[in-house]
Amino acid sequence: MKVTLNWLKEFLDLGNRGINPAEIASMLTMSGTEVKKIEYTGEKFKNIVVGKIIDFKQHPNADKLSVCQVDSGTGLLNIVCGANNFSKNDKVALALEGAVTSQGLKIGKSKLRGEISEGMMCSEYELGFSDESEGIMILSSSCTVGQGFAESLGIDDVVFELEITPNRPDCLNVAGIAREISVLADIPLKERDYDAEERLNNDKDYEIEIKDYTLCPRYCAKIFKDIPKIESPEWLKNRLIMCDYRPIDLIVDITNYVMHEVGQPLHAFDADLLYSNKIIIRTAKSGEKIRSIDDSIRNLKEDMLVIADEKKPVAIAGVMGGKDTEINTSTKNVLLESANFYGPSIMRTSSALGLRSEASNRFEKKLDPGLTLIAIKRFEELLSEITGTKFAGTIYDNYKKTARTRTIGLRLDKVKSVLGTEIEAAQISRILSGLGIKTKIKSAEFAENIKSDIIAAEIPSFRFEDLEREIDLIEEIARIYGFEKFVSAPPAALLRGGKYSFFQKTLRQLRQLLCDSGFYEVINYSFTGAQWLQKVKTASEDQYSSAVKIINPINEEFEYLRTSPLPLMVKNAVNNINHDVRNIRIFEITKVYKRLEDKKLPEEKTVLGVLISGKSWLKSWNENEKAFDFFDLKGVLELLYSRFYGSTPAFEISGREFKFFHPAVSAEIIAGKTAAGIIGKIHPLIIEDLDILQDIFYMELDLEVFIKNSGRQLKFKPIPQFPAIVIDIAIVVDKDAKNSEIVNEIEKSGTSLLKEVKLFDIYVGRQVEEGKKSIAYSLTFRDDLRTLKDTEVDIIVKRIVQNLGRKFGAKLRQ
Amino acid sequence: MNITDSSEIIKKLAEEKEKFSRDIKEVSSSEDVYKLKVRYIGAKSFIISTLGSVGSLPAQIRPVVGRETNIVKKEIEAVLEQKEKYFKSLQFDLDLRKEKIDISLPGRKMPAGKKHIISAVIEEIEDIFIGMGFEIAEGPEVETDYYNFEALNTPADHPARSLHDTFFISEDTLLRTHTSPVQIRYMEKNKPPIYIIVPGKVYRKDYDISHTPMFTQIEGLVVDKTINFGNLKWMLEKFVHEIFGKERKVRFRPHYFPFTEPSAEVDVSCDICAGSGCRTCGGSGWLEILGAGMVDPNLYRYVNYDPEEVNGFAFGMGIERICMLKYGINDIRLFYENDLRFIDQF
Numbered sequence A: 001m002k003v004t005l006n007w008l009k010e011f012l013d014l015g016n017r018g019i020n021p022a023e024i025a026s027m028l029t030m031s032g033t034e035v036k037k038i039e040y041t042g043e044k045f046k047n048i049v050v051g052k053i054i055d056f057k058q059h060p061n062a063d064k065l066s067v068c069q070v071d072s073g074t075g076l077l078n079i080v081c082g083a084n085n086f087s088k089n090d091k092v093a094l095a096l097e098g099a100v101t102s103q104g105l106k107i108g109k110s111k112l113r114g115e116i117s118e119g120m121m122c123s124e125y126e127l128g129f130s131d132e133s134e135g136i137m138i139l140s141s142s143c144t145v146g147q148g149f150a151e152s153l154g155i156d157d158v159v160f161e162l163e164i165t166p167n168r169p170d171c172l173n174v175a176g177i178a179r180e181i182s183v184l185a186d187i188p189l190k191e192r193d194y195d196a197e198e199r200l201n202n203d204k205d206y207e208i209e210i211k212d213y214t215l216c217p218r219y220c221a222k223i224f225k226d227i228p229k230i231e232s233p234e235w236l237k238n239r240l241i242m243c244d245y246r247p248i249d250l251i252v253d254i255t256n257y258v259m260h261e262v263g264q265p266l267h268a269f270d271a272d273l274l275y276s277n278k279i280i281i282r283t284a285k286s287g288e289k290i291r292s293i294d295d296s297i298r299n300l301k302e303d304m305l306v307i308a309d310e311k312k313p314v315a316i317a318g319v320m321g322g323k324d325t326e327i328n329t330s331t332k333n334v335l336l337e338s339a340n341f342y343g344p345s346i347m348r349t350s351s352a353l354g355l356r357s358e359a360s361n362r363f364e365k366k367l368d369p370g371l372t373l374i375a376i377k378r379f380e381e382l383l384s385e386i387t388g389t390k391f392a393g394t395i396y397d398n399y400k401k402t403a404r405t406r407t408i409g410l411r412l413d414k415v416k417s418v419l420g421t422e423i424e425a426a427q428i429s430r431i432l433s434g435l436g437i438k439t440k441i442k443s444a445e446f447a448e449n450i451k452s453d454i455i456a457a458e459i460p461s462f463r464f465e466d467l468e469r470e471i472d473l474i475e476e477i478a479r480i481y482g483f484e485k486f487v488s489a490p491p492a493a494l495l496r497g498g499k500y501s502f503f504q505k506t507l508r509q510l511r512q513l514l515c516d517s518g519f520y521e522v523i524n525y526s527f528t529g530a531q532w533l534q535k536v537k538t539a540s541e542d543q544y545s546s547a548v549k550i551i552n553p554i555n556e557e558f559e560y561l562r563t564s565p566l567p568l569m570v571k572n573a574v575n576n577i578n579h580d581v582r583n584i585r586i587f588e589i590t591k592v593y594k595r596l597e598d599k600k601l602p603e604e605k606t607v608l609g610v611l612i613s614g615k616s617w618l619k620s621w622n623e624n625e626k627a628f629d630f631f632d633l634k635g636v637l638e639l640l641y642s643r644f645y646g647s648t649p650a651f652e653i654s655g656r657e658f659k660f661f662h663p664a665v666s667a668e669i670i671a672g673k674t675a676a677g678i679i680g681k682i683h684p685l686i687i688e689d690l691d692i693l694q695d696i697f698y699m700e701l702d703l704e705v706f707i708k709n710s711g712r713q714l715k716f717k718p719i720p721q722f723p724a725i726v727i728d729i730a731i732v733v734d735k736d737a738k739n740s741e742i743v744n745e746i747e748k749s750g751t752s753l754l755k756e757v758k759l760f761d762i763y764v765g766r767q768v769e770e771g772k773k774s775i776a777y778s779l780t781f782r783d784d785l786r787t788l789k790d791t792e793v794d795i796i797v798k799r800i801v802q803n804l805g806r807k808f809g810a811k812l813r814q
Numbered sequence B: 001m002n003i004t005d006s007s008e009i010i011k012k013l014a015e016e017k018e019k020f021s022r023d024i025k026e027v028s029s030s031e032d033v034y035k036l037k038v039r040y041i042g043a044k045s046f047i048i049s050t051l052g053s054v055g056s057l058p059a060q061i062r063p064v065v066g067r068e069t070n071i072v073k074k075e076i077e078a079v080l081e082q083k084e085k086y087f088k089s090l091q092f093d094l095d096l097r098k099e100k101i102d103i104s105l106p107g108r109k110m111p112a113g114k115k116h117i118i119s120a121v122i123e124e125i126e127d128i129f130i131g132m133g134f135e136i137a138e139g140p141e142v143e144t145d146y147y148n149f150e151a152l153n154t155p156a157d158h159p160a161r162s163l164h165d166t167f168f169i170s171e172d173t174l175l176r177t178h179t180s181p182v183q184i185r186y187m188e189k190n191k192p193p194i195y196i197i198v199p200g201k202v203y204r205k206d207y208d209i210s211h212t213p214m215f216t217q218i219e220g221l222v223v224d225k226t227i228n229f230g231n232l233k234w235m236l237e238k239f240v241h242e243i244f245g246k247e248r249k250v251r252f253r254p255h256y257f258p259f260t261e262p263s264a265e266v267d268v269s270c271d272i273c274a275g276s277g278c279r280t281c282g283g284s285g286w287l288e289i290l291g292a293g294m295v296d297p298n299l300y301r302y303v304n305y306d307p308e309e310v311n312g313f314a315f316g317m318g319i320e321r322i323c324m325l326k327y328g329i330n331d332i333r334l335f336y337e338n339d340l341r342f343i344d345q346f
């Protein structure tokens, strides 16, 4: 919201006091009304004054130029001008030496084709009023020669752009901001003197019927007859423009002006377009429609409050008026509405219709019904002043009054316990009364059970909605007193040990380990869409049928919560490859979400996704390149298990097909008996479809399972004292024989002396029979208590080979 | 030879030794050394043949000749050995110099990855608060209306709801719009003293250069017997100084949040213009980084605390914003595009 300094000054009794806009802005900001911007609207018209053309003649050396004599108020100036849209005695915007045009041109004395020019007569373009203009700007003849140009137009002002928090509807207007400044800067407020409240008048010209006083506690209205047809005066238009309103016509402009000034939205009906002299405030009937002022048909629902005549709705209460009864060029008689509506109802209606207006924005924050009369009177005052007409008749006022005042007890020791700083009772009283809150200090004896002095604070109607409790008053005191005055101090009880949970700690180590192993962490949105899921063939996997769906997504690519990191990580890979970053090691730690049939909230699980693609080693001057393969990724898995579970592998992987993986390179990770994740190579058809030329390998670990079961039992093992015997064996087995099974068999036959089995070669080719492979292991034997003899090891190896022969048909390779 | 007097031999030995001393000065290579070796202590040399014939000498001079010859032999040997070592090391050094490499060639790349900047900053912030005695609490991202709004003093008709553009899962479940629901969930399960921070993803329906539909917050909550606004100031000042540097000023500006009272927005002085006003700070000299306030006593009712017995404060911040200010990132969407050229920068 914007307010101007001159407008504020109408409410502040400054006496001889000056006022510094920057200081005011800082006070407002530091009390909760943030000033986003200060604009000095007169600044850009500095050194531009109202001038009067006394005489002019043709330039002796240029056909298209004139030489003018212009009265600047302090003397006659010689001005060379290229326009010809002026005559003698016209008043103009005269830029003197030192002025700057809106295009940044600095004005100074100069010589144009031999004639001295001591300034410039400005066009609207040069003044920044329009994007282009022909000729210079001719001012109204009522302007005073020599007066500042901005001042003469009423735009020599300071505009404050404010952010008003939603709890302060009383500040959504000039008067409310003036009240804040008054208490902050200790400037008295000028009292506006309107008559005391009036009740519904008795003459029955009009009838106002309120169906539900909860939804509409008060409805005031007044008929203004035979309003003269005149345009809004410049000062009114300019003020509205400065505060971001578009001037429309006199009536609408004054309603906006009053709303902006006192905070009460007004609505003007063309009285002659209403069906009869009865206004009904009711909820909409089923199927009712209204054409709103913005010229669209609005379907009304039965909980929406409308203003209706006896035939149809003529306005959506508090949100927008109807087109059919709108003020127009032939309007003569106006019915002015100044009403109070129930905030939450207005909020529901405006959000259901997707229609927000300055009025609804104010109503939904709950307004003081006391404003309705003030606003209507202010409207009448302005209308009379501007048109020079007195309007007969009284105000119709239908009001079901409810109590709108309360007394709150404020304990001084509570103030201290919340704020940490003691504030004197007199100071508190001063602050509160500046905010319009009457106070009475009562000593501790006032009430039983209360140890400290208390202040009885009487809340006025205009703060009835937001000041309900002691804490609300403490906040008011704190923000006016100044947050900067509260002393920073450590909490009295601060002597604690902070810590990470086991899960948090492990997660951090995991992230660090992956980074140190060359992986980059990505973070994706939690959203994904059906189209992409289908593209990476994950849509048909079971998990996606239980995806959580968002009712109102940003678009269909953000419609589901992810059930796996895979789809978006593949997208990350593709995007990077398309940016020529082709060698990719990435991981993501994220939650995945799964709808549960019997639960309100979905299951949320933390998982790890790891993806590699491209080259693991780049070709360089001393190195051959190497492409990533499945075993690079399996190595990561082994690293994780060995780091977090100890040296022996605590997992196995067993082949299981997933639609998105290559059918032969697709597996489930099993830890103990629990499924802990998946690992595989993205299906070549997906790769082809994604239009990239390199394989992608992906692995996923359920971190809830992985971390819960992790943890190494660390115990010292003596360093081996006796030498080991290492025997290499190469056997020929069927091509399909599984390494894990062979190793299993070797370990079983190897006795406790066999300490390690290491695969070191696999060979398929001419030197072994068709359908077979040679596979070579290095076996390490050791006894911790003595030196082994070769002969005993030979016996064990012989047995191993025998057993392998029996089980796998293995033959020792010669 | 029939020698009975040793003096002849001794004299000859002295001559040999002297000759050798002269010759050795002339050597300039291992080959020269070898030649001298052959000449003076080779099989046909005077010294070796003398030693070979010691047995045939008369018994009375045998020991003298034997001893003296051996002394000279050892002396010569020692000098030769020293010379030989010297020339060998000279040669070795020359050979090493031939193994020249271009040390300006690039090193072999060790694979090195990086944390996402959001994670790195979360970890940094967590560490600061852990150091002040906090623990880290977590909560669900899909929330009920109750925890996200109602128990945080924001009932259905509250105007503050219009500030949040919420993603809905059903009529009363939604994607949390802030990490604040964890305040309620944590207080329900724990009694004061409470010192927690809550990092996590939050969601609002907004998508442009300064908004992403998902972003990251860190929430803080402290509830204890005697906690006041001065304590809140102290803690957040400490935090800002840790993360942005000691020289930065901190400003607490009154604001409104439904679940704290009094509420504040916390600004840090702009480092680009040092407070004098620039484009980054919108001319104010301050950058807003945190929302905070004293816990509204109403919240204690939802979790069965006695508002007369405890006080507390809460604060919250957007991690993306902190990263953007700290590293001068101008488009929030970059955080979630996962362009490795972005991630690699931090």
Ligand SMILES: [Zn+2]
Residues within 6 Å of the ligand: B270, B271, B272, B273, B274, B275, B276, B277, B278, B279, B280, B281, B282, B283, B285, B286
């Ligand atoms: Zn700045």
